[in-house]
Amino acid sequence: MKPATRYFLASSGLVSFLLLWEGIARSGWVETHLLPPPFSLPETLVSEIKNGFWQAMVMASLRHYAVGFLLGSTLGVTFGVAVALFPRVEASQAWLARIFRPIPPLAWIPFAIIWFGISETAAAFIISIGIFWINYFTAMAAVQAVDKDLIEVARAFGHRSFFALLRKVILPGAAPGILSGLRAGLGQGWMTVVAAELFGIAGIGQRMIEASGLLASKVVVLYMFSIALLYGVSDYIFVRIQSKILEWQR
């Protein structure tokens, strides 16, 4: 398929979807609070910005997201790398990981509240859990897959200490895998950020639940699209950085 054709089909798919939606919403078949017309969203956005909610909520969510992302990624990558490098560490965590891995981040909400109260820390904590596991497993796999021959080459050329090998071979070799784990975590973070805020921590999630209580479904839809936009922007920026770092790949 030509890129132009692809572009045309993709944009016409989106436009048809919006038109169909708008048509149904205006037809009177369904009440507007059940299905708010999409063309009313810009107006909703303007009013949310005017009363200051949009900026405040987006900033709050971004803050939870950033802290959770940094925390979960740092710990996940660190532990993942350590487990891949040291068989004894691997063995001692094997059952622990098997027990804790299947617990969904949202199941930690009660403990997040007990430990941290209804606080930003609690939201960041919940967000970090999902991100931790993604990075933990991808970093581990990435380090295990590093070409052993390259380690031998580095040793043959005088780099024999653990840290020299880590710096010169293991981390650069695992970088593509680690970065794709970070990227997956970037997406996973947006999935949990809303849920983490549903129980009253200021942010997009809280605003959505508030609006739905008032049947202000336009506002709910607005924030749904805001999340899509924030995710799109953060992923775009990440991919730009990633391709800069992985310039050496074909």
Add this chain to the structure above:
Amino acid sequence: MAAVIRTQDLAVSYDGRTPIFYGLDLAVEEGELVTVVGVSGAGKSTLLRVIADLIPSFRGSVKVEHPRQDPTRRQIAMVFQAANLMPWRRVGDNITLGLEGIEVSENVKRERIDWTLKLVGLEGYGDRWPYQLSGGQRQRIGIARALAVDPDILLMDEPFGAVDAITRTGLQAELLRIWAETGKSILFVTHDIEEAVYLGDRVVLLGDRPGRIVQEYPVTIDRATRRESAEFARKVEEVRAGLQAAIQSAAAKSGPVAS
């Protein structure tokens, strides 16, 4: 002449019981180019790895002479079968891998890059990524990386095994030129008998099971016309016959193949 490498009664075993080879006495004289051929599994690569101090446990002794103490050089460098360049380093940074951690200024690094790229015929390639090179070019960068530490001893493990025949002939000629220009001592492992006879001052045949040195064949044919000479063909046949016998002997010792 003084031996730069001398192994005595050397034995290596990976599992602690069955040796790969044993009782191995090998000497490489200063400036000599020694080639090693052998039955597969007789430990050709292992021999190079022991000498390069990449295998921690062995019996017997390995002595590598350190005639000059120079902080800007390494005594030994190795060229691997697959070029094994670090794909995340540009060609120039791959070449200077062995210079990191020894006392070399950025200027010297740049000089070494230029000098070795010239030696291997890839001037101006320093800023490329390994993926932008052909297999033969990567192999040459592997050689440049070894030459960059200006070693007295080059260990080469089937360095031309993975490249096509024409590239291989070119690389062999280049290696001989570099060897003549730099006077380094080279221990060169190959499975190609013609290559061994063409390059070597001496061909060492590693065979049997476990491995040992079965025979050494001095090659004194004039290098300028070596490949065309009738004596070359005879020498190749002689080594081939020796290898054949070693393979049969090794097969007999490992017993009938279970089916």
